[in-house]
Amino acid sequence: MEIKPIRTEADYDAALRHIKTLWGAAQGTPEGDELEVLATLVESYESEHYPVDLPDPIEAIKFRLEQQGKDYRALVGVIGQRTRVYEVMRRARPLSLNMIRKLHRKLQIPAEVLIQPVRKPVRRSSSPAPTRKTRNRKVSSRSA
Numbered sequence: 001m002e003i004k005p006i007r008t009e010a011d012y013d014a015a016l017r018h019i020k021t022l023w024g025a026a027q028g029t030p031e032g033d034e035l036e037v038l039a040t041l042v043e044s045y046e047s048e049h050y051p052v053d054l055p056d057p058i059e060a061i062k063f064r065l066e067q068q069g070k071d072y073r074a075l076v077g078v079i080g081q082r083t084r085v086y087e088v089m090r091r092a093r094p095l096s097l098n099m100i101r102k103l104h105r106k107l108q109i110p111a112e113v114l115i116q117p118v119r120k121p122v123r124r125s126s127s128p129a130p131t132r133k134t135r136n137r138k139v140s141s142r143s144a
Contacts, residue, residue, distance in 0.1 A: 003037055006045040015042050054112065056119045057095060058088070064107045078102045091118050 025031035
């Protein structure tokens with residue numbers, strides 16, 4: 001295959017198909033070199049056309065703690081005292097610059113993830129709250 005820049009979705013699909021045929025090629029061989037170049041081109045195209053958002057800081061902290069088999073208690077002394085830890089993890093208090101530095105140093109979470117604003121979790125209701133009309137209808141249907 002002739003290697004050329006990936007400019008369109010069709011080019012991208014063709015490169016992915018060719019990567020599948022080259023997968024497992026030994027390094028240092030012509031096929032391995034072609035695979036490496038194609039993978040670099042695909043990665044560049046994907047980062048431009050399919051950017052991935054950074055994770056929420058609190059979710060990143062929870063994930064790292066889970067990876068290490070720890071719970072919120074491991075953050076006492078890093079973020080602050082127990083109450084401060086729970087305020088931060090409940091999203092009631094933002095991370096300070098000092099907290100971000102300590103979390104980055106102790107948990108190796110990238111600073112660029114921690115400095116983002118914390119996203120408020122979306123609360124989903126399984127059914128809408130009853131309105132006055134729907135409550136009255138239910139009551140009147142029972143009495144009939």
